[in-house]
Amino acid sequence: MRQIWISKAGEPETLRIQEAPDPMPRIGEVRIRVEASGVNFADILGRMGIYPDAPKIPYVPGYEVAGVVDAVGQGAPDFREGDKVFAATRFGGYSDVVCVPYKQVYKRLDWMTAVDAASLPVNYITAYMMLIVMGSLRPGDKVLIHGVGGGVGLAALDICNIVGVETYGTASPEKHAFLSQRGLQYPIDYRNKDYERVIQDLTGRKGVQLILDPAGGKHWPKNYRLLSPSGRLIYFGVSSMALGKRRSLLDTLRMLVWLPFYTPFKLMNDNKAVMGVNLGHLWEQTGMLRDWMGQIIAWYDEALFRPHVDTAFPFAQAAEAHHYIQDRRNTGKVLLLPKGEGSGSQERGVRG
Numbered sequence: 001m002r003q004i005w006i007s008k009a010g011e012p013e014t015l016r017i018q019e020a021p022d023p024m025p026r027i028g029e030v031r032i033r034v035e036a037s038g039v040n041f042a043d044i045l046g047r048m049g050i051y052p053d054a055p056k057i058p059y060v061p062g063y064e065v066a067g068v069v070d071a072v073g074q075g076a077p078d079f080r081e082g083d084k085v086f087a088a089t090r091f092g093g094y095s096d097v098v099c100v101p102y103k104q105v106y107k108r109l110d111w112m113t114a115v116d117a118a119s120l121p122v123n124y125i126t127a128y129m130m131l132i133v134m135g136s137l138r139p140g141d142k143v144l145i146h147g148v149g150g151g152v153g154l155a156a157l158d159i160c161n162i163v164g165v166e167t168y169g170t171a172s173p174e175k176h177a178f179l180s181q182r183g184l185q186y187p188i189d190y191r192n193k194d195y196e197r198v199i200q201d202l203t204g205r206k207g208v209q210l211i212l213d214p215a216g217g218k219h220w221p222k223n224y225r226l227l228s229p230s231g232r233l234i235y236f237g238v239s240s241m242a243l244g245k246r247r248s249l250l251d252t253l254r255m256l257v258w259l260p261f262y263t264p265f266k267l268m269n270d271n272k273a274v275m276g277v278n279l280g281h282l283w284e285q286t287g288m289l290r291d292w293m294g295q296i297i298a299w300y301d302e303a304l305f306r307p308h309v310d311t312a313f314p315f316a317q318a319a320e321a322h323h324y325i326q327d328r329r330n331t332g333k334v335l336l337l338p339k340g341e342g343s344g345s346q347e348r349g350v351r352g
């Protein structure tokens with residue numbers, strides 16, 4: 001098999017392809033011949049050496065794959081060779097063969113491409129958990145999605161459109177036309193404008209009911225101020241710790257000076273809720289995750305959404321894939337293809 005390793009902490013060029021014998025599935029595992037692997041921001045933080053949950057470097061990153069089952073271990077009911085599947089992997093997904101516990105594997109619908117399927121686990125489960133489970137989203141709510149042009153951001157927008165809420169989203173300005181077409185009502189150019197002022201103006205200083213914050217740092221207090229009474233703020237990332245492509249103590253310290261301290265008295269008196277989400281700490285909760293994924297697959301089945309894949313890079317260009325995301329060029333999902341060919345629709349770019 002071929003795998004992409006983070007060989008040492010640093011810039012994208014530290015990603016290296018290595019060959020190894022194919023693994024055999026253990027009890028309760030299925031082996032998947034991978035057609036597409038998802039790239040996530042956590043892989044980038046891991047490569048920079050600033051992801052606390054990552055294994056010790058060197059390791060193979062990757063949280064999600066789609067492909068075909070080619071071997072089934074004992075005690076993995078319901079799966080057989082030839083099944084088209086996708087899976088949540090928690091590391092090891094940048095590989096053309098993976099063995100995964102069967103509870104983390106999902107069957108693909110006949111009309112679900114590998115490219116679509118590899119885009120679902122991290123982005124859509126994270127967005128579903130934040131909006132539906134913790135955010136108690138209701139039709140008519142006003143929602144602010146930061147990084148709405150990214151993988152989780154677009155997944156969140158899709159779910160907001162299904163529920164029928166008013167959407168505000170921050171993104172680089174060149175993504176706005178696409179985002180409007182995709183149903184975002186208020187695209188906000190956070191790079192050239194103060195989004196807090198823009199949203200206060202747009203909402204008549206009433207704020208919004210739900211905010212998804214993947215950035216942290218100076219955004220922590222800004223977002224709290226933007227919540228309306230009964231509003232919910234969900235922290236789920238620290239991308240402001242990764243402004244360059246190498247670990248930076250200065251970026252970390254800059255972020256930490258903004259650490260907020262909410263007392264129960266303040267939360268009660270403000271009628272606001274502050275929550276956190278880390279999918280990486282939910283991996284054992286397979287029943288819950290399968291339940292949420294069931295709803296996401298049902299929406300896919302009803303054609304209520306299709307993930308938007310920006311670009312699929314061949315394995316040999318994994319470093320370019322990381323640069324592409326860190327240069328903020330992606331709109332939607334970035335994938336890696338072991339064979340370097342895509343199976344997506346025409347709107348998708350496939351580099352080879």
Ligand SMILES: NC(=O)c1ccc[n+]([C@@H]2O[C@H](COP(=O)([O-])OP(=O)(O)OC[C@H]3O[C@@H](n4cnc5c(N)ncnc54)[C@H](OP(=O)(O)O)[C@@H]3O)[C@@H](O)[C@H]2O)c1
Binds near residue numbers: 126332
């Ligand atoms: N807690 C969880 O369970 C969980 C799960 C998944 C993802 N996350 C977090 O959610 C965020 C988005 O993840 P993703 O995988 O969807 O990311 P992604 O698609 O790779 O998003 C990249 C986009 O984010 C924006 N961005 C903002 N700050 C950035 C920075 N410092 N460096 C590069 N891009 C930046 C850029 O778009 P614009 O220029 O348009 O802003 C960029 O195109 C990350 O913070 C990630 O760690 C958390």
